[in-house]
Amino acid sequence: MCGIVGYVGDGDATRVLLSGLNQLEYRGYDSAGIAVSDGGGEICGDGGVDANGGVSSDGAGIDVRKRAGELENLEAAIESGAPTGSVGIGHTRWSTHGPPTDRNAHPHTGETGAVAVVHNGIIENYRALKEALVDAGRTFESDTDTEVVPHLIEQALADGADPETAFRRAVSQLEGSYAIVAVFEGVDALFAARNDSPLVLGVGDDGYHVASDVPAFLEFTERVVYLEDGETVVVRGDGATVRDGDGDVVEKAVTTVDWDVEDTGKSGYDHYMLKEIHEQPTALRQCLSGRVNELDGTVELPEVDGVPAPSTVHLVACGTSYHAALVGAARFREAGTPAQAFLASEYAVRTPPVGDALVIGVTQSGETADTLAALRAARSRGARTLAVTNVVGSSAARECDDAVYIRAGPEIGVAATKTFTSQVVSLSLLVERLAGSATGSEASRERLAALRDLPGLVQQVLDESAAAAVAEAYVGRDGYFFIGRGPNHPVALEGALKFKEITYEHAEGFAAGELKHGTLALVTERTPVIAVVTGDDAAARKTVSNVKEVEARGAPVIAVTDGRAGVAEYADHTLALPDAHPSVLPLLANTQLQLVAYHVANRLGRSIDKPRNLAKSVTVE
Template identity: 45%
Template sequence: MCGIIGYIGTKESQNILTNGLGKLEYRGYDSVGIAVYNGESIGVRKAEGRLQNLEDQLGTSPLTGTVGIGHTRWATHGAPSDANSHPHTDKDQDFAVVHNGIIENYLDLKAELKDLGYVFKSETDSEVVAHLFTHLYDDDMISTIQQAIKRIDGAYALAIVTKHEPGKVFAVRQSSPLIIGAGENENFISSDIPAILEHTRNMHILEDGEMAVLTKDHVSLLETVTGNPITRDFFVVDWDMEQAEKNGYDHFMLKEIHEQPKALQNTMAGRVNSENGSIVFDELQWTKDKVNGWNKVSIVACGTAYHAGLIGKSVIEELTRTPVDVEVASEFRYRRPIVDEKTLVIVVSQSGETADTLAALRESQKLGAQVLAITNVVGSSIAREANQVILTNAGPEIAVASTKAYTTQILSFYLIGIYMAQLKEQITAEYRNELVQSLQQTPDQITEILEHTKGLRWYAESIKDAKSVFFLGRGIDHAVSLEGSLKLKEISYIHSEAYAAGELKHGTLALIEEGTPIVALNTQEEVYEKMLGNIQEVKARGAQVLGVALEGNMKIWQYVDETCYIPVTHALLTPILSVVPLQLISYYTALELGNDVDKPRNLAKSVTVE
């Protein structure tokens, strides 16, 4: 998730662009750059790393001009570097482009353009757009954009300046956010409101399939495909700056909970072949022989990533019948793990810098194992050192308590499991299609959950004074209950534990007393009746039970005090939905207690030391 800024007006654009990028840096900080038109040529300055590196460069080599675009990068295609930084240009710098999103068919476009003699300087998917504009330009930039968009598959927010039409800035949106701001004798483009709020409160939110043409005096909104004009009133932003940085949400955690549908779409982008329902991992290129050569899989991670690994174990074992171990990285690194050249080790880390997980990766490689990393940060230590990498593409996660990183890690395991099973020929096309179609529905289903679970705040009110809260589940529900319990502990500071419900009679029941809050997950048909029996056991001891079940399972009403329903999906995929109410319960409980939701005590976002 990158940040885009654009300006056209009567003022020097350099400082406006860099100030805006400072407010967008949370969206990506792998590299940063600006392009400014000075009336004769387009000047470009860009640098790997943080905004300060660019500002140092501009201090000695400034850009003058009142038209410009800027970009702060969260790298997806190509490691962080000066060359991979945006803006990207064609050979003669007639066009400069910044891009947020993923061009899924960029390799095909790049090969085609190379055959035509175009020379590429970066590894990014975005550079193809600049060359494509040069190739297609027909003396009308709107027409050229329309032609280019017909060739591009994927998600994109684009801002473009060109020498051919110097008094304009162009913007195009499809599945990536873009906002237009209207000022007096100046207009703006931004990925987020905070970057331009100091200049104007009059905004348009560009919708999918729309483009905008900005001059210093006017904003034109158009349908991208037809070029038909769009009439839309500005809306006036009345947020203060702190709210605006959170896109109107009270906290980053709540914002990131609501970003999960989009994050899941980004994780799937380019990895699901919609024509035949297969999973595609161009970055892995495994073969049947390679996958069959592994006699076991070891998943190693910490905290929330470890809980995602527990889901991964169930998925990979179910689909491939390959045995899977899941271990906490801090334990794995200090024993003699039984891994060798016939072991696939999967390490999971949101930041890609988790010290214990990095040490486990190195130990596994030393023992001869192949290591696959699942991470959210391209260019991180784990991403660099692993044999192969799957990027979750969740975008920067600012709140310490992980939400969208967890669900995208789970989704990555689903994709890996299906991919391995199809290579091993252990899954029928019908079953694979069923799973893939269900996966593709999960973003909309999470949106549905978020629209109907606002009432969970009452539950947070009821448990905020509890001395302990317990989470129960069986099978894959137990793995989710561990994550729900961790979330509550992290930000509410209430003691919480998760137990396999079948273990109640082996000691856990001694902890249940009158009024003890329990969250009971019951989404698995195979153990549905067994779980109802476990709920009865805790109810008989006075527990207050919130049940989480699939829509239509009305029988649970007779056993619990309240029920939270999630949409019906394949039994293997319920964790990606059932965790969302648990995230909200934790958030609202911390809110009721007056805690700092985004920065809980004693915790940091990335654990880079032991």
């Protein structure tokens, strides 16, 4: 949720930190801050600890600036005189403990101001730690759990510890999830630790970076070191020393990410979300590239060559990824493999018997806390785990036995768009690869041919969509209902989720057959019903009957359809889908619903890329 940046090197720390925070705005936040020191000392120099418990320095101190609200508020606070120095940390906060105020914003300091700390995650035992610190005479200024950390560090410094020892001693007392970075007065280094919250190092030409996500430092370097749970690191301008939980030095590999900094720009679009909707054809081509052999109806996924055909599949996910998991589970069942999608937050606390099930975690970021907890619960019961994710080197990818990457490229908008379609296609490929009975069949060849055509079909929808006109006709209604049956049910759920995420209007998605069981009481002439109807089978005909029910009660109907079931006859507006194989029609319908949500939100003047209260990567349970 929150964003962390840190820098130590030869450059201007303030400029580097603000650049990183700008790149992390997409994660969602409600306050921001930086702390900068001009360093000037060694980690274990002769200065030792002064009488106040602070590290001896040349007196420059740590300059902390932080403000509630948008990043521009912080930038305004810096205009009158930016902090100067070559060592610093920054943070965008998404509130968990205490409201979004200046004093609750990060970074946090103790009483001496000798150390400043930023933190992602939740410190579960902070109350007990805080009570002990207060009993020892320390005064707290914020409502946050984070503030215990600088106080613990200062306490260790006062007891004679050097900075690294003080930092490690403080971290050892914490319980919960955290990514923590600290800067000390007069010390040319950053001190960082992670546990159940992402943290990566960037190896640059003029210094080292620390961040919660790679895009924070892509402007400066593409060389990355991924930290593991339980590790701490001392980061200097010319290198970093990583230690495990026992204090032993760990050798870490440096990898190069294949994201280009240009990929994270808007490329002329008004919003990242609109850009990413239009990037779907490219993302799908990347997802499919080198993986499909249409001639013999097979899929090449070397990542899972060692995975046997599963007898049972559990898919665990949250939010949009859960809707993709629903599609994946249905496709496994169609291929003859029992499968079920679970909300990761429920699976983690009520893990069903796994037996010899393959447990698949579907997570865009690879850092979603509930999904990681579900995967860990499954592994603890002996299950084989597989991650379907967008981020190479993410926690899910590293912790699972196997990983399949969706190759969608960086997604900056909080509301997932191109990653949903790439997740569904990746899961479809996984089904073809693992459900051996279908591989090489005529039906398999038809499905793979449909996937080959999908990027062009999505482009056709983007080029011809009437979503903007439909959005204009239905702005400001009392509520919006999205319905669909079978493979269109997850699309209805996803359409409603997108709509509510960025418009802030009430929207509900459900299986069309449930319309009569409660929701019909809410249907009026001011509640548009968006019906996804594809094909002309029994499910489509029954959905047309549901459309007639709401039409009879005065509700306006928007049909998202390929036209085969004749639903347009009963609709006030139609969003047309091109002729396509049944397996890809739901994804084409999803593109139309993404555009409707975007245009309604834009018409209402909403913060489309950074919707209120939401975060891109949900790293707390």
